[in-house]
Amino acid sequence: MKNSRAIAIGGFDGMHIGHQHLFAELDKSGTIVVIETGYANLTPKYERENFSHYPIFYLKLDDIRHLSGEEFIGFLKDKFPKLDKIVVGYDFHFGKNRKYSFDDLKILFTGDVKVVDEVTLNGDSIHSHKIRQKVSIGDIKGANAFLGHNYTIKGKIVKGQGIGKKELVATINIEAEGFLTPKEGVYATLTRIDDEEHYHPSVSFVGHRVTTDGSFAIESHILDGEVTCSDKARISFVSFIRDNKKFESLDELKKAINKDIFVASKELKFLQL
Missing domain, CATH: 2.40.30.30 (Riboflavin kinase-like)
Incomplete structure (x- = not known):
């Protein structure tokens, strides 16, 4: 993973079709960076690895939530020395109190920042919390449509x-x-x-x-x-x-x-x- 030039960052619980749009922006040297919040229950722990061919690097939220924007970028560059592209979703936030957005990321990071827009299916935005709701009420076909599996x-x-x-x-x-x-x-x-x-x-x-x-x-x-x-x-x-x-x-x-x-x-x- 030290040779990865591009990373996609997020929680990625479910590895749903919205997440797959982020992964599509990676090249063959890409890595998925999972921020573990402790709440993932669609694809907990290493289950995410069943739904992508990219290597996955796991970060615990508690290890990075206190960082300033500059410190977070420094942290990523330390883990990925050749990093020149970061892919995030439109609702990505990072750093202390989640105060930084992709706009800050574009300022702080000297490489390419790709922001993937909201992904929808039949006019409905795709999010992990919506998939959890569907699973919880037995709407398995609806959940599967959002998941892509x-x-x-x-x-x-x-x-x-x-x-x-x-x-x-x-x-x-x-x-x-x-x-x-x-x-x-x-x-x-x-x-x-x-x-x-x-x-x-x-x-x-x-x-x-x-x-x-x-x-x-x-x-x-x-x-x-x-x-x-x-x-x-x-x-x-x-x-x-x-x-x-x-x-x-x-x-x-x-x-x-x-x-x-x-x-x-x-x-x-x-x-x-």
Whole structure:
């Protein structure tokens, strides 16, 4: 990264299509500089690396928030000695109390400063906080449109209730620490087990098991076969099927699950897996 001549700076939670417009301004020696605020939950920590071929350099906000504008530029030049281009979004602010904007950046930095204008989709500006809102209300298709990819969570596989395979359908259960959890309900999804290259069509449940023990779960039923040995999984959300609901019996729940499987299968049929 010491040889990088161009950097794009931002929080970049989600790596959404607005962010991709910034990355498009980088050349082959470019680097993405992520300012970690501690609030990223669409692509927490190193998850951003799944959505760009550029190397990523991470900065903790607490390490730079006290700097003056001049000190911030000096800091960047120290990290990137060959730096001659900085790419930021139109709403970028930096330095102590976020008092500096891209206008100051153009004055303080002797190289090229590229400011990317607001990116919209169907007249609506794209921001990470809007994507979080969409995920939280179950508008997965809307969130995915803003992201430019399916909203995806990952986690280690944990033991479930033990009744799924016996009385309902077999599922894998994951703990997705650090990720924003979608609205409680059932989703058509794609699930990747361990480090497999392909995703399996699946139907996933997120929420409290109100029909059984009331515990919270994120579980996925693989539609094209049974999973055996596994350690971790990624669940990629395609569409919302229905709200979480309490059923009077396991038999009623199983009927609903079979209907969910039918809907998900139809939804996922033409996707390239």
